[in-house]
Amino acid sequence: MLEIQNLSKKFDDFTAVDRVNISVPDGSFLVLLGPSGCGKTTLLRMLAGLELPSAGQLIFGDQLVSDGDKGWNVDPANRRSGLVFQSYALWPHMSVRGNVDWPLKVAKMAKKDRVQRIDEVLKLLGIEKLADRFPNEISGGQQQRVAIARTIAPRPEVLLFDEPLSNLDAKLRVEMRAELMRLHRKIGATSVYVTHDQIEAMTMATHVAVMNEGKIEQFGTPEDLVQRPNSTFVANFVGTPPANIIPVISMNGIAKIENSDIQFKCEVPDVRSAMFRAEDISLSQTASKNALALEVSEVSGIAGRTMVTALAGPLRLTSIVDEVPKLQVDDPVYFVLPDKPACWFDQDGKRI
Numbered sequence: 314m315l316e317i318q319n320l321s322k323k324f325d326d327f328t329a330v331d332r333v334n335i336s337v338p339d340g341s342f343l344v345l346l347g348p349s350g351c352g353k354t355t356l357l358r359m360l361a362g363l364e365l366p367s368a369g370q371l372i373f374g375d376q377l378v379s380d381g382d383k384g385w386n387v388d389p390a391n392r393r394s395g396l397v398f399q400s401y402a403l404w405p406h407m408s409v410r411g412n413v414d415w416p417l418k419v420a421k422m423a424k425k426d427r428v429q430r431i432d433e434v435l436k437l438l439g440i441e442k443l444a445d446r447f448p449n450e451i452s453g454g455q456q457q458r459v460a461i462a463r464t465i466a467p468r469p470e471v472l473l474f475d476e477p478l479s480n481l482d483a484k485l486r487v488e489m490r491a492e493l494m495r496l497h498r499k500i501g502a503t504s505v506y507v508t509h510d511q512i513e514a515m516t517m518a519t520h521v522a523v524m525n526e527g528k529i530e531q532f533g534t535p536e537d538l539v540q541r542p543n544s545t546f547v548a549n550f551v552g553t554p555p556a557n558i559i560p561v562i563s564m565n566g567i568a569k570i571e572n573s574d575i576q577f578k579c580e581v582p583d584v585r586s587a588m589f590r591a592e593d594i595s596l597s598q599t600a601s602k603n604a605l606a607l608e609v610s611e612v613s614g615i616a617g618r619t620m621v622t623a624l625a626g627p628l629r630l631t632s633i634v635d636e637v638p639k640l641q642v643d644d645p646v647y648f649v650l651p652d653k654p655a656c657w658f659d660q661d662g663k664r665i
């Protein structure tokens with residue numbers, strides 16, 4: 314079990330991480346997702362032992378590795394975790410083999426075992442042929458593989474990744490994503506992975522923590538987050554495309570979409586917005602019940618289907634459909650909503 318208990322980090326008066334509680338079983342792939350500045354890297358750096366928590370505890374398996382309340386930390390080299398950064402930070406004067414050997418030497422592993430382990434991890438990452446090259450003689454993707462090989466060589470129990478793919482081009486990112494998942498399955502270490510990229514998060518994670526201003530906004534499986542977002546913040550952040558959030562005015566058991574005749578039965582009080590998934594909205598070229606008049610702003614393919622985005626004033630809605638009438642940008646179109654929204658949110662954006 315990887316346990317984060319009541320963990321906070323303050324920089325002077327500013328709280329970067331605010332009372333975070335998360336537990337994941339061994340072998341999980343936990344993704345920290347959230348906008349820039351929400352505290353993801355600070356949380357990861359505390360896991361790595363590079364930052365002392367201001368309060369709370371971190372427990373890897375049965376070992377307490379940080380106790381912020383007591384101002385105590387197991388140092389990075391002794392907590393059986395490994396960190397892979399965005400920049401590869403390889404030693405330029407050492408060969409690939411030398412780079413991977415380095416942490417094993419520091420751990421005082423016997424020469425014979427080191428040679429064997431280096432061969433094993435280079436093979437695992439498919440870079441055994443590059444063993445004698447230097448970092449400036451290999452590509453960015455290959456350098457990142459070496460950095461990963463170097464991190465996993467000492468067999469860490471917890472692997473930490475800080476946006477490791479963000480320096481790679483789009484095609485390589487997708488390849489490396491698949492490769493990291495294969496590697497994760499093979500070595501079975503618990504992984505914690507920081508990203509801005511929700512597609513990366515949703516495809517790789519067994520568990521996702523969405524962060525907002527230092528706090529965990531929601532923690533769950535990727536499916537939980539998409540199906541049952543706790544807030545409009547989470548609903549806006551996950552899913553491809555994210556779900557549509559439409560403001561409503563509610564009164565006497567009826568919620569009405571602003572500036573339209575469309576209304577829904579709504580048993581709960583104080584409703585301010587409704588969520589509709591893109592795949593639950595159909596398109597029409599004629600007015601009908603539950604049809605909102607919009608103007609097309611974008612039509613694009615997504616996984617063999619078509620995504621249509623359309624606007625009406627400040628409202629921007631997205632639908633995913635199998636068949637689309639011929640539509641051009643600025644054409645009028647009706648988005649036909651289902652009889653019931655997927656869920657309701659209150660004035661604070663919390664799901665009701």
Ligand SMILES: Nc1ncnc2c1ncn2[C@@H]1O[C@H](COP(=O)(O)OP(=O)(O)OP(=O)(O)O)[C@@H](O)[C@H]1O
Binds near residue numbers: 347354356509
């Ligand atoms: N050493 C520091 N001193 C003061 N403030 C800091 C320090 N490190 C981080 N912060 C602040 O803490 C907040 C969280 O930063 P953090 O780097 O954890 O965010 P993040 O979610 O990883 O952002 P990004 O996605 O942009 O990397 C930010 O407002 C940042 O300015």
